[in-house]
Amino acid sequence: MKIGAMFGDVFQSMFKRPATERYPFERRPAPENLRGELFFDAAKCVGCALCVKECPSEALELITIDKAAKRFVIRYHVDRCTFCAQCVQNCRFKCLSLSNEKWELASGKKDPFTIYYGRDEDIEFLLAKAARRNLETPSED
Amino acid sequence: MIQNPKPQKFIVPIGPQHPALKEPGHFEFTVDGEIVTSVAIRLGYVHRGIEKAAEERNYVQDLYLLERVCGICSHIHATAYALGVEKLAGITVPPRAQAIRELVAELERVHSHLLWLGVAAHEAGFDTLFMYSWRDRETVMDILERLSGNRVNYSANVLGGVKFNVDAAQADAIRRGMDFLEERTHHYYNIVTAEETFLRRTRGVGTMSADQAEALGTLGPTARASGVQRDLRIDSPYAAYTEFPVQIVTASAGDLEARFVVHVNELFESYRVIRVILDNFPPGEIEVRMPRRIPEGETISRVEAPRGELFYFIKSNGTDQPERIKIRTPSLSNWASVSATAPGHKLADMPMILVGIDPCFSCSDRSVSILPHDRQSKLWTWEDLRQYGIEYYR
Numbered sequence: 001m002k003i004g005a006m007f008g009d010v011f012q013s014m015f016k017r018p019a020t021e022r023y024p025f026e027r028r029p030a031p032e033n034l035r036g037e038l039f040f041d042a043a044k045c046v047g048c049a050l051c052v053k054e055c056p057s058e059a060l061e062l063i064t065i066d067k068a069a070k071r072f073v074i075r076y077h078v079d080r081c082t083f084c085a086q087c088v089q090n091c092r093f094k095c096l097s098l099s100n101e102k103w104e105l106a107s108g109k110k111d112p113f114t115i116y117y118g119r120d121e122d123i124e125f126l127l128a129k130a131a132r133r134n135l136e137t138p139s140e141d
Numbered sequence: 142m143i144q145n146p147k148p149q150k151f152i153v154p155i156g157p158q159h160p161a162l163k164e165p166g167h168f169e170f171t172v173d174g175e176i177v178t179s180v181a182i183r184l185g186y187v188h189r190g191i192e193k194a195a196e197e198r199n200y201v202q203d204l205y206l207l208e209r210v211c212g213i214c215s216h217i218h219a220t221a222y223a224l225g226v227e228k229l230a231g232i233t234v235p236p237r238a239q240a241i242r243e244l245v246a247e248l249e250r251v252h253s254h255l256l257w258l259g260v261a262a263h264e265a266g267f268d269t270l271f272m273y274s275w276r277d278r279e280t281v282m283d284i285l286e287r288l289s290g291n292r293v294n295y296s297a298n299v300l301g302g303v304k305f306n307v308d309a310a311q312a313d314a315i316r317r318g319m320d321f322l323e324e325r326t327h328h329y330y331n332i333v334t335a336e337e338t339f340l341r342r343t344r345g346v347g348t349m350s351a352d353q354a355e356a357l358g359t360l361g362p363t364a365r366a367s368g369v370q371r372d373l374r375i376d377s378p379y380a381a382y383t384e385f386p387v388q389i390v391t392a393s394a395g396d397l398e399a400r401f402v403v404h405v406n407e408l409f410e411s412y413r414v415i416r417v418i419l420d421n422f423p424p425g426e427i428e429v430r431m432p433r434r435i436p437e438g439e440t441i442s443r444v445e446a447p448r449g450e451l452f453y454f455i456k457s458n459g460t461d462q463p464e465r466i467k468i469r470t471p472s473l474s475n476w477a478s479v480s481a482t483a484p485g486h487k488l489a490d491m492p493m494i495l496v497g498i499d500p501c502f503s504c505s506d507r508s509v510s511i512l513p514h515d516r517q518s519k520l521w522t523w524e525d526l527r528q529y530g531i532e533y534y535r
Contacts, residue, residue: 005336006269009328019276031283033305035290056198056205084205084296089304098290 035083036103040074040117044095047072051087051096060087065122073118073126078105150178153488157186162495164502175487180480188506192466199461200226200300200435208294210468211504213256216242216249217446219298222466224379225442225455226300229435236423238302239381244418245288245297246380246444247411248315251322252281253447254362254404254411257499258329261401264492265342270332277325280318287314302428312419319412326408333401343397347482347494350395357477361449363498366403367395373445380444384423387414397497404499433461446471448499470504 021028030036038059047067052060059080065071088096107113116123150171157165165186171179191210195203208219220242227234255278262270282292288311289295289304297303307315333339349359354367364371372389374382390406392399437459444451449471456465475498483494521529 002335003337005332006273009273010269019279031287031290033288033290034286035296054199054201056202082205082294083291084294085290085304086201086205086296086299089299100290 030100030103032100034098034100034103035085036099036101037078037105037115038076038081038083038087039097039099040076041095041097042072042074042118042122044093045072045074046070046093048092050090050092054086054090056084056086057082063118063126065118065125071119071122073116073122076115076117077113078115079110079113155491162492162500162502164500166500166502166505168491168495170483170488170491172488175489177483177486177488177491180483180491182476182480184476184502184505186506187503189503192468192507195466196463199433200463203463203466204298204300205294205296207466207468208296208298211446211470211501212293213253213501214249214446214448214451214504215294216245216297217444217451218468219296220246220380221442221444221446221451221453222455223298223300224444225440225453226435227431228440228442229438229455229457230300230432231436232301232429232431234302235426235429236381236384237306237425238427240385240418240423241303241305241307241427242298243381243385244307244315244415245285245295245303247415247418248281248285248288249295250447251408251411251415252278252285253499254408255281255322257404257447257496258333258401261397261493261496261499262339264496265339267336267339267342270329270339273325274329277322280322284315284318287311299428299431301431302426304428306427307419307422312422315415315419319415323409323412326405326412330402330405333405334398340398342490342493343401346397346486346490347497348394348396349478349482351393353481354395354478357481358474359449359478359498360471360474361446361499362400362403362407363449363475363478365389365391366399368393371450373443373450377443379442381418381423385414385418385421387411397493400497434459435461435463448472448501448504449475468507470501470507472498472501472504473507475500476505 047062047064047070049062052062057080059077061075063073063075065073083098085098088098116126153170153172154167155170156167159166167183169181170177191206195206198206204219204222207222208215210218255274259271259274259278262268262274285295286292288307289297297305349367351368354364354369360371368391370389370391374387375389378386387410390403390410392402435457437457439454439456442453442455451471452469454465454467455463458464478498479494483491486494
C-alpha cells in the first residue's frame, strides 16, 4: 500500500518532450504499407471487374470504353472507400495500389472525392458526355 | 411541511448520453440514500442491423462489414467469420497465415486491454494512469499500423488466409515494442495493486463469486477474475493456438481489483506468446484460393475476443451470399453481472462497476429474444411483425 505511485512518472515527464506531435507543422512519415488513396493503372487493366464485384463499399465503377482495345476508365469514389485493400488483393494484373502518401483526404467540396483513372482522352470523352447529358435534360437527375 | 407517509423509491436515470462512457446506454439506478438497490439497463441505441445487412452482401464484402461490428476488437470479428466460412468451404488455411492471424489477434488484445486499463482508471478518477497507459498504447497501435496499414480496422484477413506477411524488420519492431510495453506493464501492475487511493475504488467492489459468474453466464476476463476456468484459446484452440498455446490467467477474488490483475496478467501472457510466434514463424504461403460460392451448410465459429467468447453462426445456401449470420458478442453476456453485483454499492461506484466488465455498447446491440418461463419460442413472419407494429402504435 502506498500513495502517489505515479508521482515518479509525472516528475520525469516534466523534463521530457511532449508525447504528442505538432501534427500539421511536423509530419511523421507514414509507414510503407499504409492504406491511403487508391491508384489505378489503366494500361494494365483487362476489365475483369473483380475489384468492383467485391468492393464492400461500392466505391469503384468500371466503365468500358472499348473492350476489344482494352480501354477502361475507373470512377473511384474516395468518400465511400474504406481502404480495406480487397481490390488490390483481387487484381491479378497488379493494376491497383494504395498510396501511403495521400491520406489527408478531407475536403469541403464534393468534387475531389470522385477520381477518374484511365487514358486522358477517354476521361475527357466521358466527362463531355456527362456534361452534354446534363445540358440537354436539366430536369433529370 | 408535508410528511410522506411511506418511503418511495428514488430512481436516478443516467444516459443514453452517458457522462462517463463514450457510447450510448440507459441505466436506471434505484437508490436508497447513497446505496443502489437495483439496476435496470436499457441497450439498443446503436443497433445498426448488421446481421441483416450481411445477408445482402457477398462473402467477401461481409468480411469488412463484420469487421466493423466492434471498433476495438475488429480483427477478431473478421477472424471468427473467416474461420467459419473456411470451414464451410472445406479449405485449409496455411499455417503461416494462421500464425499471422494469432499474432494480430494478440496484438489487438494488448491494445484492447491497455485501452480498458486507461478507461477504467479514468472512471476511478485516476487520470494520470489513463494518460500514461494510453500513451504507451500508441506503441502497439503503431505496430499494427506498420504491419497492416491501418490503426483500427486492420483488414488482416481475407477468406483463405491473410493479406500481409511479416518480415524481419517488422518482427524486430514488434519485439522492441513488446520489450517496452512489458516494462511499462510491470509498472502498471505495481500501481493497480498497490496505490492506496485506487484500491479504495476497486478492492471489494462488484465482487462476484465463481458460482455467480457461471450462473450469470459471464465470459472472458470478467469470468476469469472470479476464478472460472474458461478461455477458448485453451478449451477449443482455433487459428494457430494449438502450435502457440497460451496459459490461462485467472484470479479468485472476483472484485474489480481481480479484474485489473487478470487483464494485466493477460497482457504479459500476450507479450510472451507474440515473442514465441515471432521466433517460430512457420514458413510458406499466406493465402489459398477461395471459391466464390460457398457450399450449402451451416456452421458455428467460436473465438476468444479480448472481452470473452465471440460466437458466430453462419448458414450458407450455396450462393455467394450467406443466408443467415448470427453474432453473439461477449459484452452482451456480461451485462447481467452488472445488475447482479451493483445492489449494495454506492451510486459513486456505479461507473466503476459498469466499466468493470469492459463494456462495448455497439457490440451489445444485437437483437435478443427473451423466452417466457414456459420456454415457448415463436416464429414471427414479416406479416406478424407488421401487424404487431400497427397494434403497438395504435
